[in-house]
Structure formats: structure tokens, C-alpha cells
Amino acid sequence: MFKRFRNSNLTDTLSQVANRRRFLQIAGAAMLISLRPANADNDLPVVLSVRVWPAGDYTRVTLESSAQLEYRSFTVKDPERLVLDIDGVDLAGPLSQLAGKVSDGDPYIKLLRAGKNKPGTVRLVFELKVAIKPQVFRLKPIGEYANRLVVDLYPENPADPLLALLKDKQKDEAAAETVVEDKSISKQKDTARQPDSSDVNLPKGAVFTVMIDPGHGGEDPGAIGSKGTHEKAITLAIGKRLRQLINEQPNMRASMTRDADFFVPLADRVKKARKINADLFISIHADAFLTPSARGSSVFALSEGGASSTAAKWLAKKENDADKVGGVSVGGGDPYLKRTLFDLTQTATISDSLKLGKTVLSEIGGINRLHKGDVEQASFAVLKAPDIPSILVETAFISNPEEESKLLDDAYQDKMAKAILTGIKRYIAKNPAAAKMKIASIG
Missing domain, CATH: 3.40.630.40 (Zn-dependent exopeptidases)
Structure with a gap:
């Protein structure tokens, strides 16, 4: 009988340990979820930074991201605009701060703004000072850089x-x-x-x-x-x-x-x-x-x-x-x-x-x-x-x-x-x- 009592106590103790371990696993998982980006569950890209490089020759805008960005671009006349639609990203972080990235002295960009075009798609609109010939392309990670989406704005009529x-x-x-x-x-x-x-x-x-x-x-x-x-x-x-x-x-x-x-x-x-x-x-x-x-x-x-x-x-x-x-x-x-x-x-x-x-x-x-x-x-x-x-x-x-x-x-x-x-x-x-x-x- 004493033997059965000891075994019973041991069984209870092991059960408590197992319950405590499950509790910690659940709590840990919840913490990890809270620390991850909102769209990380679907392995969608996260925009890490946006950089603007204005120059007389052309202006470059670079969007650096955790994964390759899917995009579409087109130009609009009267007034001159470039539209860039990016799929699967959140309108948060660097994308929400685009307007402040463009200086008044930029020779080609008057205003850069972002908004939600439709669920799952963020639209960037480049309001331009002159007619441009855009080049939009992706770059694979290299050195200190992650994936990059590059927008180069060249003037239609370059300086002599x-x-x-x-x-x-x-x-x-x-x-x-x-x-x-x-x-x-x-x-x-x-x-x-x-x-x-x-x-x-x-x-x-x-x-x-x-x-x-x-x-x-x-x-x-x-x-x-x-x-x-x-x-x-x-x-x-x-x-x-x-x-x-x-x-x-x-x-x-x-x-x-x-x-x-x-x-x-x-x-x-x-x-x-x-x-x-x-x-x-x-x-x-x-x-x-x-x-x-x-x-x-x-x-x-x-x-x-x-x-x-x-x-x-x-x-x-x-x-x-x-x-x-x-x-x-x-x-x-x-x-x-x-x-x-x-x-x-x-x-x-x-x-x-x-x-x-x-x-x-x-x-x-x-x-x-x-x-x-x-x-x-x-x-x-x-x-x-x-x-x-x-x-x-x-x-x-x-x-x-x-x-x-x-x-x-x-x-x-x-x-x-x-x-x-x-x-x-x-x-x-x-x-x-x-x-x-x-x-x-x-x-």
C-alpha cells in the first residue's frame, strides 16, 4: 500500500510538471507571435527602409525589404505622375513616412505619398515636377543590403x-x-x-x-x-x-x-x-x-x-x-x-x-x-x-x-x-x- 501511495504521488508530480511545461510553451508561443510583424505568419515581405537620392542626373528611390516585392508601375499625364502598386505589404513603418523623405530641392519629385489601393496592395504615387522616363527593377541581397526595389526617375529631356x-x-x-x-x-x-x-x-x-x-x-x-x-x-x-x-x-x-x-x-x-x-x-x-x-x-x-x-x-x-x-x-x-x-x-x-x-x-x-x-x-x-x-x-x-x-x-x-x-x-x-x-x- 505504501508503494502504491508513493507511485501515486510521483504520478501527480509528473502530471504537474507536464501541465507547467505546456503552459510555458503556450505563453512562449504567444510572446513570439507578439514580437513578429503582423504579416510574418504568411511570410510576406516587410519594408525595412526607404531611401531617396536626388541628383541633377536623376533621382533614385530605394525600398529595402525582407523579401522580394511584387509590383506594377505605370505613368499618368496631366499632371505628371508615376504610380507604383506593391502587393503583400503593410502601410506602416517606412512606407507611412514617405512624404518626409523628399526634399524641396529634389529636381524631379514634387511629392511622394502612399495609401491602400485595395486589400493587400499599397499604392505609391510620385507627383513629378517634369516628364520622366522611369526605370523600376529589383536587386537581390548583396553585402549589407537585403532585397531592394529601385525606382530611377530620369528626365525625358536631359541637360546638355x-x-x-x-x-x-x-x-x-x-x-x-x-x-x-x-x-x-x-x-x-x-x-x-x-x-x-x-x-x-x-x-x-x-x-x-x-x-x-x-x-x-x-x-x-x-x-x-x-x-x-x-x-x-x-x-x-x-x-x-x-x-x-x-x-x-x-x-x-x-x-x-x-x-x-x-x-x-x-x-x-x-x-x-x-x-x-x-x-x-x-x-x-x-x-x-x-x-x-x-x-x-x-x-x-x-x-x-x-x-x-x-x-x-x-x-x-x-x-x-x-x-x-x-x-x-x-x-x-x-x-x-x-x-x-x-x-x-x-x-x-x-x-x-x-x-x-x-x-x-x-x-x-x-x-x-x-x-x-x-x-x-x-x-x-x-x-x-x-x-x-x-x-x-x-x-x-x-x-x-x-x-x-x-x-x-x-x-x-x-x-x-x-x-x-x-x-x-x-x-x-x-x-x-x-x-x-x-x-x-x-x-
């Missing part, structure tokens, strides 16, 4: 690039005239080899055009330093300084593939240079390497075959992946970037690029340690214009804390821009026949 080039030249010349300083003192402070317009003797009326290409931008931040510095910000800052210096020269002018924080596909960077009949293409970067000890400045030219070093090959692959990070619509591109065989024009262009790279590298060596003493070569997509000598300048390693501090310094940025300009002018002086001098009026 040559007219923009002339305006930049006139603006920078006017700015230079308003600066009052002792030129001789500033020369002594900055560098012993200041740019001097007398270094370049061009035919009367000739204008030498340089396309400056600040690497990365917009959705693509480039390399990121230990202080959180984005490569795209450094390249833009140095690029603007170089443009002003070039435009201050009486027989030179400069344009930029981007003059603000927006993404430009690699093929478009090359196209922009060819549209203005550029004599040179200078791509500016501040990359990172696998270890923070890597340091120094470098200059690269295009390679017909393999890369000149393992590091150069690694860097070229990393830079060529910019389109995947920044986001390019499938089917876009340029035949010059897809070629694997080079004709005689390309071979001659690479030869000129190496000469240009050598003079620029020599000048940069006066302000910073060189990572390599010679111009390196690799298959950089952005350098593949067949008829424009092109180089890629690594101004310093942003992954090196000491060099990251240099890159953030205004004085270093000035010196780098001046060194590049001096290298360009030395190249022109040594190779006048290599340059395609355009007889044009600056106006």
Missing part, C-alpha cells in the same frame, strides 16, 4: 552635357577671381611644384577637357574607414577640388561623372566622358585592403591581359562589383565594358594611359608614400573607354587609420588635387601629339 561643362567652367573661373590671396606664400606652403598654366603650351584656341570620376556614390558607399568615413565622400571632395583647379586654367576645363551623392553605373561613367569628347578620364578612389596596415597611394591603368599583381586583380574585381552594390537594371551596360579583345585604338590608348599614370604617380609621391613605385594594371571596367587615356588614382588607404585621417584633412585633399593637376599638365607638355586637342571657344 556640353552646356553643363561650360557653366562649370564659368562658375569656377568666377570663383577664382574673387579669391584674394598672396599666391607666392600659398605656393610655398602647399608644395614646391604648384600647377602653373605656363607649363602647358596648347595651340591657340585649343581646349583640353578632363572628365573627373569620383568613385562610388549613393547606394554604393565604397570602402568604409574605422572612423566611419565613406570612400564616396572622400572621392567627391577631392574631385570637386580638382575640377575647380582645372577650370581655373585658361586652356583647360573639367566635368564630373557625379557632383553629388548619387550612384552612377560604370558604363554611364564611360559614356559621360565620351559625350563631352574628353581628352582624359581620371577616376578617384580611396580604397581598403584586407589588413589595416596597407598604406600608400597608387595609380592604375587598364590591362589588355592579366593584372600586374594579385592585389591589383583583387582591387579591380572589387571595383567592378560596384554595379552590383549600387544597383543597375538588368540589360544595361555598354559594349566597351563587355569587350575582351582590344583593337589598335585601345592598345594605343593604354600606352597613353601609362604615360599619364607615370606623371601623376610621380607628383603624388611628393605628398604621400607610394604603395607601388610603378603604374599598375588591371581590368578596371571604368577605364575601358577605347579612345580616352584613363587612369584610376588610389589617393590613400581608407582602411589605414592614419591615412583615413589624412583623407579627412582639407590640406591633404588640396595637395592631392594639385598633384593630380600637375601630373596632367606634365603629361600634356610631354605628349602633345597624344592628346586630342579640340579647337573650341570657352565663351
Whole structure:
């Protein structure tokens, strides 16, 4: 009997434990349900963030989501609108805050609003300032990004690039005239080899055009330093300084593939240079390497075959992946970037690029340690214009804390821009026949 009593108590105890375990499981499940998004039970996508990148060339709107978004889009006239219907998402979180994402200065979007079109569908309406040619496409997850739905708003009537080039030249010349300083003192402070317009003797009326290409931008931040510095910000800052210096020269002018924080596909960077009949293409970067000890400045030219070093090959692959990070619509591109065989024009262009790279590298060596003493070569997509000598300048390693501090310094940025300009002018002086001098009026 005592034995049966003990067994009875044990049975009761086990029953209580089982009941308590079921209670905890039910409570835990309820807690998990409360923590999950409202539409998580159906594995529907959740919009994680919305980003707007306004620029003169185009405005990009990016919707980042936990899963691929299903959408439909169409345009409406009088007034100009773009309508985007997205299925299976909630009108909450980032989508409910769309209006505040658009600045008054956006050149293409007047207003962006969202509402429920029908059950299970959210409608985004872009009220536009001008007629546009939209490109809407999806991007798969890469790097730090989840799924993305991209809306690019290009104007139906884009600005004339040559007219923009002339305006930049006139603006920078006017700015230079308003600066009052002792030129001789500033020369002594900055560098012993200041740019001097007398270094370049061009035919009367000739204008030498340089396309400056600040690497990365917009959705693509480039390399990121230990202080959180984005490569795209450094390249833009140095690029603007170089443009002003070039435009201050009486027989030179400069344009930029981007003059603000927006993404430009690699093929478009090359196209922009060819549209203005550029004599040179200078791509500016501040990359990172696998270890923070890597340091120094470098200059690269295009390679017909393999890369000149393992590091150069690694860097070229990393830079060529910019389109995947920044986001390019499938089917876009340029035949010059897809070629694997080079004709005689390309071979001659690479030869000129190496000469240009050598003079620029020599000048940069006066302000910073060189990572390599010679111009390196690799298959950089952005350098593949067949008829424009092109180089890629690594101004310093942003992954090196000491060099990251240099890159953030205004004085270093000035010196780098001046060194590049001096290298360009030395190249022109040594190779006048290599340059395609355009007889044009600056106006």
C-alpha cells in the first residue's frame, strides 16, 4: 500500500510538471507571435527602409525589404505622375513616412505619398515636377543590403552635357577671381611644384577637357574607414577640388561623372566622358585592403591581359562589383565594358594611359608614400573607354587609420588635387601629339 501511495504521488508530480511545461510553451508561443510583424505568419515581405537620392542626373528611390516585392508601375499625364502598386505589404513603418523623405530641392519629385489601393496592395504615387522616363527593377541581397526595389526617375529631356561643362567652367573661373590671396606664400606652403598654366603650351584656341570620376556614390558607399568615413565622400571632395583647379586654367576645363551623392553605373561613367569628347578620364578612389596596415597611394591603368599583381586583380574585381552594390537594371551596360579583345585604338590608348599614370604617380609621391613605385594594371571596367587615356588614382588607404585621417584633412585633399593637376599638365607638355586637342571657344 505504501508503494502504491508513493507511485501515486510521483504520478501527480509528473502530471504537474507536464501541465507547467505546456503552459510555458503556450505563453512562449504567444510572446513570439507578439514580437513578429503582423504579416510574418504568411511570410510576406516587410519594408525595412526607404531611401531617396536626388541628383541633377536623376533621382533614385530605394525600398529595402525582407523579401522580394511584387509590383506594377505605370505613368499618368496631366499632371505628371508615376504610380507604383506593391502587393503583400503593410502601410506602416517606412512606407507611412514617405512624404518626409523628399526634399524641396529634389529636381524631379514634387511629392511622394502612399495609401491602400485595395486589400493587400499599397499604392505609391510620385507627383513629378517634369516628364520622366522611369526605370523600376529589383536587386537581390548583396553585402549589407537585403532585397531592394529601385525606382530611377530620369528626365525625358536631359541637360546638355556640353552646356553643363561650360557653366562649370564659368562658375569656377568666377570663383577664382574673387579669391584674394598672396599666391607666392600659398605656393610655398602647399608644395614646391604648384600647377602653373605656363607649363602647358596648347595651340591657340585649343581646349583640353578632363572628365573627373569620383568613385562610388549613393547606394554604393565604397570602402568604409574605422572612423566611419565613406570612400564616396572622400572621392567627391577631392574631385570637386580638382575640377575647380582645372577650370581655373585658361586652356583647360573639367566635368564630373557625379557632383553629388548619387550612384552612377560604370558604363554611364564611360559614356559621360565620351559625350563631352574628353581628352582624359581620371577616376578617384580611396580604397581598403584586407589588413589595416596597407598604406600608400597608387595609380592604375587598364590591362589588355592579366593584372600586374594579385592585389591589383583583387582591387579591380572589387571595383567592378560596384554595379552590383549600387544597383543597375538588368540589360544595361555598354559594349566597351563587355569587350575582351582590344583593337589598335585601345592598345594605343593604354600606352597613353601609362604615360599619364607615370606623371601623376610621380607628383603624388611628393605628398604621400607610394604603395607601388610603378603604374599598375588591371581590368578596371571604368577605364575601358577605347579612345580616352584613363587612369584610376588610389589617393590613400581608407582602411589605414592614419591615412583615413589624412583623407579627412582639407590640406591633404588640396595637395592631392594639385598633384593630380600637375601630373596632367606634365603629361600634356610631354605628349602633345597624344592628346586630342579640340579647337573650341570657352565663351
